[in-house]
Amino acid sequence: xxxxxxxxxxxxxxxxxxxxxxxxxxxxxxxxxxxxxxxxxxxxxxxxxxxxxxxxxxxxxxxxxxxxxxxxxxxxxxxxxxxxxxxxxxxxxxxxxxxxxxxxxxxxxxxxxxxxxxxxxxxxxxxxxxxxxxxxxxxxxxxxxxxxxxxxxxxxxxxxxxxxxxxxxxxxxxxxxxxxxxxxxxxxxxxxxxxxxxxxxxxxxxxxxxxxxxxxxxxxxxxxxxxxxxxxxxxxxxxxxxxxxxxxxxxxxxxxxxxxxxxxxxxxxxxxxx
Ligand SMILES: C[S@@+](CC[C@H](N)C(=O)[O-])C[C@H]1O[C@@H](n2cnc3c(N)ncnc32)[C@H](O)[C@@H]1O
Numbered sequence: 001x002x003x004x005x006x007x008x009x010x011x012x013x014x015x016x017x018x019x020x021x022x023x024x025x026x027x028x029x030x031x032x033x034x035x036x037x038x039x040x041x042x043x044x045x046x047x048x049x050x051x052x053x054x055x056x057x058x059x060x061x062x063x064x065x066x067x068x069x070x071x072x073x074x075x076x077x078x079x080x081x082x083x084x085x086x087x088x089x090x091x092x093x094x095x096x097x098x099x100x101x102x103x104x105x106x107x108x109x110x111x112x113x114x115x116x117x118x119x120x121x122x123x124x125x126x127x128x129x130x131x132x133x134x135x136x137x138x139x140x141x142x143x144x145x146x147x148x149x150x151x152x153x154x155x156x157x158x159x160x161x162x163x164x165x166x167x168x169x170x171x172x173x174x175x176x177x178x179x180x181x182x183x184x185x186x187x188x189x190x191x192x193x194x195x196x197x198x199x200x201x202x203x204x205x206x207x208x209x210x211x212x213x214x215x216x217x218x219x220x221x222x223x224x225x226x227x228x229x230x231x232x233x234x235x236x237x238x239x240x241x242x243x244x245x246x247x248x249x250x251x252x253x254x255x256x257x258x259x260x261x262x263x264x265x266x267x268x269x270x271x272x273x274x
Contacts, residue, residue: 017103017130019191020152023245024104028083030241034234037085040148040176041221041266050224053231060176060221061086062093064145067174067213067270070096074142077101079131079163080149084111084124091124099141101129103152131159136166143167145174151192156200160207164273173209173271178264187253187263188246197265209271221266228258 014022031039035053042056043063051059064086070076072095078087081100091098102108111126129135131146131153144163153159163173179197195203201214223231232255235242243251257263 016152016154016191016193021103021105023191024102025106027241027245028104028107028110030238030245032083034231034238034242037083039082040086042223042227043217043220044222044224045220047224050226052227053223056223056227057085058089061089061147063217063268064147064174064176065090065093067268068143068145068172070094070143070172072096075099075140077134077136077141077144077163077166079144079146079159080152081107081111081126082147083107084114084126086145086147087111087124087126088114088118088120091120096123098124099136100124100126101131101134102126103128103130132162134162134166138165139168141166141168141171143172143174145176147174147176148178150175150177151194154193156195156203157207160204160209164208167273169273171273173273175204175267175269175271177267179267181263181265184263187250187257194264197267200267201269204269204271209273211269211271213268213270215268216265217268218265222261223258228261232258 036057038057038061040057040060042053043060044051044056075097076090078098078100081087081102084100087098087100090096100111105128108126108128115121115124127135131149132155144167146163150156150159167173178194179200180194197216201211204211235255246254
């Protein structure tokens with residue numbers, strides 16, 4: 001399958017949402033042990049930046065925080081919150097309230113436990129919700145990010161419209177996500193889909209946002225050689241667990257894709273509501 005197409009139509013085995021829930025309920029811990037608490041790619045500033053994955057993933061969060069730039073007291077929605085690490089970093093950088101949602105009950109439970117452990121539960125909380133049907137009133141947030149989560153949502157325009165509904169006028173949405181590149185093999189086709197870069201911008205605009213920045217940061221998300229070797233070693237150390245979620249062929253493609261990255265692009269977008 002080449003990129004560009006939406007690949008994860010629902011099948012007799014269940015909807016995309018069912019498969020995403022299954023993936024994150026069962027494999028968040030395996031993912032976390034290999035990759036760390038941030039369930040997103042790393043950001044390396046330049047060729048001299050040899051940051052390990054844990055630091056590089058925080059560096060990507062910092063790129064989003066910079067773009068969101070929330071004023072103190074604002075209420076921010078984290079769409080697809082993982083186990084809360086980006087939300088905690090945001091709450092550490094700005095005096096804001098953060099509400100995260102995930103479709104994985106496991107992640108929501110774990111994220112709330114971690115908020116309590118970090119004494120952040122009064123300011124950072126997590127709820128089980130599908131981003132396509134947010135359980136919040138209209139205009140109840142001052143800003144939002146969708147941090148590598150729309151990749152799992154086939155109808156991105158619908159989700160973006162739903163995010164827009166809960167944002168107050170003049171709010172900022174920051175979006176970090178993968179995009180497809182022509183003629184490359186996609187991995188995890190069951191649970192991900194992504195348009196090509198230009199099409200992605202059009203989706204954000206069709207949902208009613210004004211795009212202020214739209215940047216291809218693919219080059220910054222490619223780990224330095226030494227870091228890639230560490231990631232591969234981590235994957236091989238947990239090979240059986242990873243194969244249990246991916247199957248052997250997907251596993252081999254994953255390892256190859258880390259050795260010679262060539263499949264996904266990565267974009268950062270900032271958009272506003274009128
Ligand atoms: C790659 S992880 C990123 C997690 C987090 N943003 C981070 O950077 O650590 C994707 C996240 O999107 C969430 N997600 C996927 N589909 C969703 C949906 N329909 N509604 C809400 N969350 C969803 C997953 O449960 C997971 O938390």
